[in-house]
Amino acid sequence: MYNKIYIALLAVFLLAGCKKDPALVGPTDKVSTSSLPKNLDELNTVLAPAYGNLKSIGLYGFELMPKALENSVHAGDSNYNGDAGWNEMTANNLSTTNSRSTNAWAALYAGVTTCNATLAAADFFEATYASSGQKADIDAIRGQAKFMRAFYYMQLETFFGEAYIKTGGVNENKMGVPLFKEIPKNLEATQQPRATTKAVWDFIKQDLSEAAVLLDNKVWPAAEIGRATEWSAKALLGKAYVFTEDWTNAKTTLLDVINNSGKSLMPFDKYKNAFNGIIANEFNEESLFEMNVDADNKGNYGPWGSIPNASTLNGIIWSPYILSEAGTETGSRPLGYGGNLGVHDKNITRFGYPLGYYTLVANPAFDNTKPASFSNPAQIMDPVYRAQAEAVRTNKTADPRLYVNLVQPWIDVLNTDWNGGAKQNVPVSKPDYLAGEPNTYGWGFRKYAAIDYHINAVNYDKWNWYFLRLADVYLLYAEASIGSGDAATGLEYINKVHRRAYNLPVNVASARDYTSLTAATPAINDAVLGNSPLRYERWAEFFHEGQWWFDVCRWRLGPQEAAFYGKARNLTTPLTFNENKSYAWPIPQDEFNANAKIAGQQNPGY
Known part of the structure; x- marks a missing residue:
């Protein structure tokens, strides 16, 4: 993977940015003194693709949601069966050449690359051109790059890592994804084995912890409101702690977001229309990180064409x-x-x-x-x-x-x-x-x-995409509280989200509250969610937002979900789920072809 984008990256950043001289395109151990960036605007230009890459075809620009995740969790039911990769996603039985997982892998690592380029550019600019008064601005750019790098690695690990870490360090030595902590300086450096799951999650947490410090008290002006903040970093860090069942750190981090971010659950009247492109609802009181989508394809067919990632489709x-x-x-x-x-x-x-x-x-x-x-x-x-x-x-x-x-x-x-x-x-x-x-x-x-x-x-979507909302923080905090033995607090935060769904005061007990962690939920004849308020609320609250797959995998609900949904229109056989294989997507065959150091490191079952 990395050696495929290595030369292009050096051409764009390390070697004079906009220059086209082929002689300048090649490996180097040093940043050219004639290269970008020479000012903060140019440094922000290096950072910009870290955000824009989210809209790539292989990610949230198109393929990842409608052709992968919505079929994997059966929120969607495909009527079209002429796409083999799509059908494999529905069946949760992927091949190593599956186009959806392969494209997601490549796009996620492209995101990592842009972040590494930004961090290198920040170091170069600070050492070469910056004044002492620009330190805070440079650090804010570093903070965003670290946040985005952690975001991309968290997605890589949750899609392709062999297993989630469980309480007590179980699965810490399973296979994670290859880690690239900086721009490879030569082709040999593009060859990396799979790190352990612990190493990957530790790196994610480190990046997010550092991002929160670098972005401390940073408030973006209205024109830059879509940038990551200290609270974006802390919310994602809290999620990383929950996903690795570190309940103590999860509670501390998430409670900090709840108490100090200034965020609140949006009222139901706003919530019901918060996902359909109403500009007044964007970057609202509940949003902690969202992808800004312009309702303008700039002459392209969505993310395709001469201006890639211009919009989503x-x-x-x-x-x-x-x-x-x-x-x-x-x-x-x-x-x-x-x-x-x-x-x-x-x-x-x-x-x-x-x-x-x-x-x-x-x-x-x-x-x-x-x-x-x-x-x-x-x-x-x-x-x-x-x-x-x-x-x-x-x-x-x-x-x-x-x-x-x-x-x-x-x-x-x-x-x-x-x-x-x-x-x-x-x-x-x-x-x-x-x-x-x-x-x-x-x-x-x-x-x-x-x-x-x-x-x-x-040929464009006109709605922003939420990656982190306070409702997520509430339910993650509920899970962390339950995991650490505080069921009462957990139940209360589940009920806060539940109350908002019924247009009730969030912080006031109601007749609609769940009375226990095993109380009946609205789900009818549902062995998976019918008596699990935590599971149900995460499913209902984030339906069609690309979150449920991660919960299915970390809670290992695959066979039960397949049994509940039963069938799909694009498959001729009933839905099944292989617990020895399907919770982790396969490392793409393209990666084995390009990276000799992961030989023999495919996920089990592939």
Whole structure:
């Protein structure tokens, strides 16, 4: 991996930055005195790709969520089976050449590279050009680079590491990922064996601890609000402690964020619309780190084209459907690229929706003097069912986060355009490929989905992506409290998140509170989440945010999850999960071809 990007990196940073002379592109042990950076603006230019890389095709620009994680955890149910890598993700049975995992590996290490380049550039600038008064600004850039490097390594380790560290140091000597702590100075340095899991996690924690110090009290102006902060670093550090079951340090670190960051859970009225591109909701009181996404593809097809990583394009795959022009489910229209990925029906009851499937009946208000249309449909949802469904919503019989995350056919109405036309209020529909299948719910995604525009007409997402929210900190703190024997505190922080979901005062006990750590949750007939408030709240709160896979793996819930979901549309056989293999993605074959020092270090089962 590293030797593939090594020469390019030296060309961009070490050897005069913008110069194109081929003679300047080659290994060196020293930074050229004629190279970047010569001022803080140029140093920030070196840092910028550390953030921008998050939007790469292999990561959150496109592939990682809709084609990997949403299928791995079955939030999505793929209707398309013509993509082998996608199918492998659904089956949790990857090959060493799986394109999704391979591309994620390469993109994550590209992120590490940009961070290492920034740290080297900071040292060079401070030693060569900086004034003494620029020390604090340089350190703030170092802090961001260390935070981002830890972020990339944490993703690498949780996807590709052999096992999570458990209480008492269990699994500390399992295989982690190769560590590159600086820019390789020669090709030999690009060859690194897999470090131990302990070494990787220790490096992540060290980077985050140092980032928090370097960013201490740094407040970014409005134009730079998306940058990492001290509290971003401490929140991710607390998460790293929880993921390695270091409960003592986790509690201390996370409580610091809770008490001193100035963050609070956003009110439900904001929360329900916080994932759909409303600018006023970005970088809000709950957000600790989010990816800034510009609603502008700069002439590209999302992350592809002459300006890579200009925007993201996840929503083109998981777009909801609206009724056809004729008001039918047959021929219903996706607000993105249709026929790919819908919502797995089992998620509907998992949120506590108690009703079965609906049927269509003749519309008693149909005006046969006018053509059938979405405002004058010949058939509608059975009115009796509709009344029951509306009562579920009004009475909060189901978890209200169901409606934050998903849209319901016939009941939800989207004010949207169609291929760039005028906006119209159109009811949500089942996907056209489910039309005529009565034993399906056919709900669509709402969170991180195009609900007020046709994404295929503009080729970009318009919502920022949350990586760290205070709700995550609360539930991590709850887990750390429970892990250290303080069940009462753990239960209270679980209930704080639960109360917000029901639009209740966060810090006041309510009739909806869980009364124990094994109390019944909204999940119906669910052996995994039905009596585990901690598990349920993490699943429900971060549904469709790319978090659940890590919980499935560290809690080893794979077989139970496969049994719960049962099947997927893009597979011909029932879902299964191999506990001896599937919790860790395979080290890509490309890495074995490029890195001789990991020979014999593949994850078990591959």
